[in-house]
Amino acid sequence: MDKFYNDTLYKLDTAINELEIEVDCPTQRVEAIIHLIVNCLSEIREYVLKRGFKNVNEEIRFFKHQKPVIFSKLIYYNSIYKIETKKPYGSKPIRKYLNRELKKLKRYFDNNLDFYKYYRTNNASLDEKLFVRGNHDIKLCLDTGYFQSDLTFSTSHDYKVAKIIANDLIQVYIEDQLYNKDQEGKPKASKKLNWTGSKVAIIELIYSLHYQGVFENGNADIRLIAKYFEDAFNVNLGNFYQTYLELRNRKMNQTKFLDTLRETLIKKMDEQDGI
Template sequence: MNLEKLSEKLYAQVSLQMEEALSIENALEQLKSGLSLVQKALATLRIELTKNGFTNCEEEIYFFKKGKPQIYSLLILVTERYAIENSMPILGKEKQLAHLESQLFFIDRFFRQNEFLYQYYRLGATDLDDRYFTRAGGNQLVGFAEVPDVDPSFSTVADYLFSKFMAYEKLRDFIRKDIEMRRGGDADVHKNAFKELKWTGEAVNMVELVYGVYETAQVNGGKISLSELMDFFGQVFQVNISGYFKRFADIKRRKSMSKTRYLDEMQRLVSKRIEDSDAWIPDDQKSRYGY
């Protein structure tokens, strides 16, 4: 497997595992678990690079421009989230909001300080790729606020900053959602709009349903995380499914029944509905047709 395919495979695996790590209630355990996941993935990439190297310049550019940074960005993300939550004021809503606003200011300042390269990243530019994302491109990035010492065998002059761009964009979205929730903004509006809807079935059935929606990429063309889907369904239907990874593990361990018993039952009942003579007439419309 070449490095491009390996990096994509590892990123997909670690992204899903990272969501599970971030569902852990203890912040320090979140951090330890997240760091371990990313470090193992990076170690695998380093070993493969040492053994086989790159087949061409295009593969090297892809690896250092996207392959490695998207994995390393997860390490930055989990570290920054821990730092923000660990320094959050314990009491006082306004103090907590001020703390989160200050983090947004820090992120925006970082983007401004590295504006040229950030725009290069945002626009998907390629004309300087051979300088920024090959190891032969040099180790000097003049005019940028943050250029750490890098391992010349496993880094280029710009791959670390691309990792931070990816991480900080995700972190900014996370902070904005947190602020909105603490202010009782749109989240409360949506909650009130659906306040009469309540999931009365087993929570594990909800988990099974959401996994089905996620795996079939029915929302936003699949460009949504599993945790975001779980949060949405949990809020709308007023059910606590925060421990969905554990519930999914329980689903996988089922032996005396179908592992997807709820989805199977749903499919059976929908098929029966279709086969019934009044399948296409909604209940509230039956009187119109003399039923």
């Protein structure tokens, strides 16, 4: 299952990245991406129903960690599509509209706070009830939509995990839109150097500096830091938070670029010292 899932996710991400680059019209791009994700989920469903799972642990891992990553992309892009196609005209109406969308995310968080805590603390005590098919517990306040879902390819809470992941991305998207509105008319930082490394590498660097608290005594917003790097090094980071989530989900080499930086610096120091 792991190899099939990783290969499928890689192909999906590659196809999405190609569309992000090649298709200029935002709505057409999102429509095409949604189509890709729906087809991908259909392929995974067919594989799961045909092959099954080796044991309960594999089933839990799939519905808690693997399926939600892909399904969250569908929720995210579908939400962005709705936000963009319903966006009003004018700066003030847009700000009010986007702030209402942020409040919707906050309400979902407040209404599902217990599960947020369960998931984000890596709790596993209820996993067999939450992430094994057919093991739902009505006492856990299930969403009505669960009973209308495909129970051969769903558990009581895999959708909620996907929703959590997607909502994080949607929040970053909306706040980035609001930030860009606030920056309209302000002079941009001059571009002196071009970043020629990978986007994943610079995002590793940005998050490591952010968590180290080296900007504004640790009070700088991650979006502001990312925007500064984009302007300073003439690079478009796209949905940098999604890339960061993918780094977190890596089983190996989560800090590949940072490890290479350290090794290269030490090597050069040793060479200069004649070692």
